[in-house]
Amino acid sequence: MSDRIDGARAFGGLDRLYGAGALARASGAHVAVVGIGGVGSWAAEALARSGVGRIALVDFDHIAESNLNRQVHALDVTLGQAKVVAMAQRIAAINPDCRVQQIEQFATPDNLDAVFASAPHIVIDACDGVQAKTAIVQWCRTHGVAVICCGAAGGKTDATKIRCEDLAHTQYDPLLAKVRARLRKFHAYPRDPRKRFGVEAVFSCEAIQKPAHGLVCDAEPGSALNCHGYGSIVTVTATFGLIAAGRALHIALARAQPA
Template structure:
């Protein structure tokens, strides 16, 4: 079978994928009107399966129903979630959602898998180096959850393509981007469009996954990436100021002070913008610094925290609908 994926500036391109990686979803070119289904239009996958497929589905995801409840499982199967950034955090988000029976996933990233990703990204394996991250992740998801439709956008999200890539509507968007400019614009766009979103802060330079928290973006601490994003949202997009003013945007962050490597092993531009991360400590904005170390124990936990938040929200919505 062919998977049709969006590639930067090239429209659609066909990718040859082994039959064991079926089924995957076909996505329209970015310059065409979006045909993404609205969240309410997603099907209950179990109703369209034959007997053997239903039994297989029940074996794979019965544990989800026993934990969250049958209505929540149906909500997960009918949900469409976008994961933006399929790296040290986003790859684990996608993994968790696929293993939780989410019915449709849109994966967005332009990067390829590299050997330097091995310490923190789940798709960084021999045989995947040099492969687009979205493609490598889609192949993995198909082996985990063959009932999941996976849509691939091999591009970076930018303000000029938000409408094309995200305008079709999602039950949730998970932002695992490390660019301050794009992250700021994406959050503002989602808030304006009332698109449910959870954003993820910087996962590098930390050792302790038990320090990870989820709170309103306005209240996060110890995170230079989110600190800069907060400032830009207030300055450029009119988000509220004040110690008690909330943005009504959930954010994953850690309250652990960042660990900076010695100058000899950290290629940090001395002219790079720095912010105060804790009393007496400053650090560069963003996570592109080659010197930031990272632990999979933390990056994966950031991803799992974001995925768990989305699943809890979908389960709660299903519970409320059932009560109504």
């Protein structure tokens, strides 16, 4: 730990909250966050502040002015930086002992073996694309890795409507509905709506707010996690990320304590 930061003092609240050994389990956890934007950046920050010992950051995008309203690493001084670089620097300032892997590429159905070569214990899927999200869920199932799948945060205003439930039972989220349909069609997930997928999903049960009168939306509302075209607010995107991080931490703390 940095000479300036006492790890036990900085993150000891975990042991006081969850019991002796919680910080050791968090320190032994390896979480990959795919998509370091309005949702994923907050998830990564929360993991770092919770003493998670290893975080893989996956994104090919760079910070732009349009990110300032909702992404934790977006600052005047970070404009133009790769998101994984800016996020890694931020994590290093919070938890210098956290091992951060910067994977500056988009996750696709064809590169997941390489993206997850470091063998994360848990994956937070905060990326945009239906095909990528579907592939991530299936990759995690195949490899026995826990995954939390984040739905669309754009077009939502009420953070109290955000829920975490099985992916089979999400509502008001066209993005996750498309992922669910592809999992059923191509990967034999249960078609019976009463049956669970065994995949945690973070979503908002609020109806999508279309763009204000006189404004134009380029994308179908709710069709992607990103917020281009139809409006977003940090109170919602951050809550998505914090809930996802909370679930990842819960899974990590349930794991056996490292030797």
